[in-house]
Amino acid sequence: xxxxxxxxxxxGVTHDRTTDLPVYAVLIDxxxxxxxxxxxxxxxxxxxxxxxxxxxxxxxxVYDKVVTxxxxxxxxxxxxxxxxxxxxxxxxxGGCGFVVVVWDENERSEWTTERLSSGAQALRAAVSGAxxxxxxxxxxxxxxxxxxxARLSQNPFYRFERxxxxxxxxxxxxxxxxxxxxxxSWSEALDQIISRAAVETLFQPVVDLKNRAVLxxxxxxxxxxxxxxxxxxxxxxxxxxxxxxxxxxxxxxxxALRASAEMVGRGxxxxxxxxxxxxxxxxxxxxxxxxxxEAISLQPEDLVLEFSERxxxxxxxxxxxVLRNVQDQGYAVALDDIGTGYAGRELLxxxxxxxxxxxxxxxxxxxxxxxxxxxxxxxVDLSHSIGAEVIAEGVECREEVDTLIDSGARFGQGYxxxxxxxxxxxxxxxxxxANH
Amino acid sequence: MTDxxxxxxxxDQPDIxxxxxxxxxxxAYKVEGCASGDEALKRLAAESFELVLLDINMPGIDGWETxxxxxxxxxxxxMPVLMFSVKDEMRxxxxxxxxxxxxxxCKPFAVDDLLAxxxxxxxxxx
Numbered sequence: 001x002x003x004x005x006x007x008x009x010x011x012g013v014t015h016d017r018t019t020d021l022p023v024y025a026v027l028i029d030x031x032x033x034x035x036x037x038x039x040x041x042x043x044x045x046x047x048x049x050x051x052x053x054x055x056x057x058x059x060x061x062v063y064d065k066v067v068t069x070x071x072x073x074x075x076x077x078x079x080x081x082x083x084x085x086x087x088x089x090x091x092x093x094g095g096c097g098f099v100v101v102v103w104d105e106n107e108r109s110e111w112t113t114e115r116l117s118s119g120a121q122a123l124r125a126a127v128s129g130a131x132x133x134x135x136x137x138x139x140x141x142x143x144x145x146x147x148x149x150a151r152l153s154q155n156p157f158y159r160f161e162r163x164x165x166x167x168x169x170x171x172x173x174x175x176x177x178x179x180x181x182x183x184x185s186w187s188e189a190l191d192q193i194i195s196r197a198a199v200e201t202l203f204q205p206v207v208d209l210k211n212r213a214v215l216x217x218x219x220x221x222x223x224x225x226x227x228x229x230x231x232x233x234x235x236x237x238x239x240x241x242x243x244x245x246x247x248x249x250x251x252x253x254x255x256a257l258r259a260s261a262e263m264v265g266r267g268x269x270x271x272x273x274x275x276x277x278x279x280x281x282x283x284x285x286x287x288x289x290x291x292x293x294e295a296i297s298l299q300p301e302d303l304v305l306e307f308s309e310r311x312x313x314x315x316x317x318x319x320x321x322v323l324r325n326v327q328d329q330g331y332a333v334a335l336d337d338i339g340t341g342y343a344g345r346e347l348l349x350x351x352x353x354x355x356x357x358x359x360x361x362x363x364x365x366x367x368x369x370x371x372x373x374x375x376x377x378x379x380v381d382l383s384h385s386i387g388a389e390v391i392a393e394g395v396e397c398r399e400e401v402d403t404l405i406d407s408g409a410r411f412g413q414g415y416x417x418x419x420x421x422x423x424x425x426x427x428x429x430x431x432x433x434a435n436h
Numbered sequence: 437m438t439d440x441x442x443x444x445x446x447x448d449q450p451d452i453x454x455x456x457x458x459x460x461x462x463x464a465y466k467v468e469g470c471a472s473g474d475e476a477l478k479r480l481a482a483e484s485f486e487l488v489l490l491d492i493n494m495p496g497i498d499g500w501e502t503x504x505x506x507x508x509x510x511x512x513x514x515m516p517v518l519m520f521s522v523k524d525e526m527r528x529x530x531x532x533x534x535x536x537x538x539x540x541x542c543k544p545f546a547v548d549d550l551l552a553x554x555x556x557x558x559x560x561x562x
Binding site: 002004005008009011012017060339340341343344345362369370371372374375378379382 | 474477478481504505508509525526527529530531532533534537538539540541553556557
C-alpha cells in the first residue's frame with residue numbers, strides 16, 4: 001500500500017484544493033478538545049456571495065483567484081487581530097464560506113456577542129479590502145463578502161458534531177440574510193424591467209484583428225441605466241433564479257432586433273438567439289425566435305444569430321436541428337463559448353457554423369499559456385476545415401491580439417477595441433481608436 | 437545551465453515511450469521512462485525531475501489522475517507537465533487547460549515539435 005499516495009488522496013477530500021484549508025469538519029476533534037476546556041467557543045463565518053455567478057461568467061480561474069485572495073486576507077487578519085486563538089477552515093456547503101473558530105486562551109473570559117460581531121465585521125472588511133486590492137471588486141457582479149457569527153457552548157444534551165453544524169449554519173444564515181434582502185429587491189426590479197420592457201441594447205464592434213476594420217456589431221442587452229440591474233450578468237443571474245429566463249430572453253431579443261434595424265448598412269449584426277439554451281427553460285422561447293425574425297425588417301444576410309455551444313449539452317440533436325433550420329432560412333450562425341469543452345469536433349462538423357466565437361477564458365492571457373495556444377490552434381484549424389471564421393471574445397491586450405493573429409484567428413471584440421455602447425455612440429462614424 | 441535536465445516519460449505503449457526517450461536523450465536530456473501512472477508517481481516522489489511527459493490513456497490510473505496527484509503534492513505542484521495523447525480531441529485540451537497541464541502534444545508527434553515543446557517548458561521553469 002502506498003501510504004503517501006493514500007494520504008494525498010485523502011487530503012484532496014479533506015482540504016480545499018485552491019487554498020489548502022481544511023474543511024471545517026476535519027477539525028472537529030480540535031474544536032471538541034477546545035470546548036472541553038471552555039464554556040464556549042466563538043464562531044465567525046465569512047461568506048462569498050455571487051461566486052457561482054462569477055465562475056459561470058469568468059471561469060474557474062477567476063473563482064479560484066477570489067478564494068485564494070480571500071483566504072490569504074483571512075489568514076493575515078487572523079494572525080494580526082485574533083492572535084489569541086483562532087482556527088481557520090473552509091465551508092463548501094452552499095457556495096464558498098470560511099469558518100473561523102475563536103477562543104480566549106484565558107479560560108474564564110469569553111467572546112461576547114459584541115466582540116464576535118465586530119470580529120466578523122473586521123474579517124469582512126479585510127477580505128473586501130484584499131479583493132479590491134487585486135481589482136476583483138471590478139468583476140461584474142463582484143463577489144459579495146458577508147460575515148456572520150454564532151457561539152458554540154457546552155451542552156451535553158446534544159452531540160457535539162450537530163452543535164457544530166448548527167453553529168456554522170446559524171452563522172452562515174446571518175450572512176445569507178443580507179443576501180436575501182438584496183435578492184428580493186432585485187426580483188422586484190426584474191419584474192419591472194420585464195413588465196415595462198425596460199432593457200437597453202448596446203453594440204460592440206467585431207473587428208478584423210489586423211486592420212481593425214469593422215466586420216459587424218454584437219448586440220448586448222442590459223438593464224436600465226443606473227439601476228441595480230444595469231449589469232446584464234446580474235440581470236440574467238436574477239432571472240435564472242426567478243425562473244424568468246425565458247421572458248427576459250424574449251424581451252432582450254425583441255429589443256435587440258428592433259435596435260438592430262438602426263444598424264443596417266454598418267456591418268453584420270450579431271444577436272443572441274437562445275441566450276440560455278443550456279437549460280430546458282432557455283428553449284421556451286424557441287418558437288418565438290422564428291416569429292420575431294419574421295416580424296422584423298432585417299434581411300437574413302444582415303444578421304448573425306448567436307447560439308452557445310452549451311446548448312448542445314442537454315439537447316444535442318434538437319440543437320443541431322434548430323441551427324440547421326436557422327441556416328436554411330439564410331441566417332448565419334455564430335457558435336459561442338467555444339473552448340469551454342461542450343462542443344467537440346464532431347458537433348462542429350455537423351453544425352458548420354459561419355462563425356466560431358472563442359470564450360474569454362481561452363482568450364485571456366493566451367500569449368502566456370502554451371496549452372491555451374495549443375487549444376487555440378486546434379480550434380483555428382478546425383474552423384478552416386469547416387469554413388468558419390474565428391472571433392475572439394474579451395480581447396484586452398495587444399499581446400493577446402498578436403498571439404491570436406499568429407494562430408490564424410481573424411476577428412476579435414473586447415475592451416481593447418471598444419466597449420459596448422448605445423447605437424449612436426457605438427458607431428460614431430464607425431471609428432475605432434486607431435492605434436490602441 | 438549546470439546539469440542536463442531530467443525528464444520522465446510516462447506511457448504504457450513501449451514503442452512510443454522508447455521513441456520519446458530516444459529523441460530526448462539525443463537532445464542531451466537525461467531521460468527515464470516508465471509505463472504507468474503508479475510508477476511515475478513513485479519515481480516522482482523519490483527522485484527529482486524537471487519535466488514530465490505524460491500520456492493520457494493508460495490502464496490503471498490514467499494521465500488525468502496522475503496529473504491531479506502531481507499537482508496535489510507540494511513537492512511537484514509546479515512541475516511542468518506536457519500531456520500527450522493519440523486523440524487530437526478538443527475536449528482533452530480543454531481539460532488539460534483546466535487541470536493545470538502546461539502543454540499538450542498529439543501522438544504521433546514530430547520529433548522537432550516534441551523537442552521544441554520540452555525545451556520551451558524547461559526554459560520557462562528555470
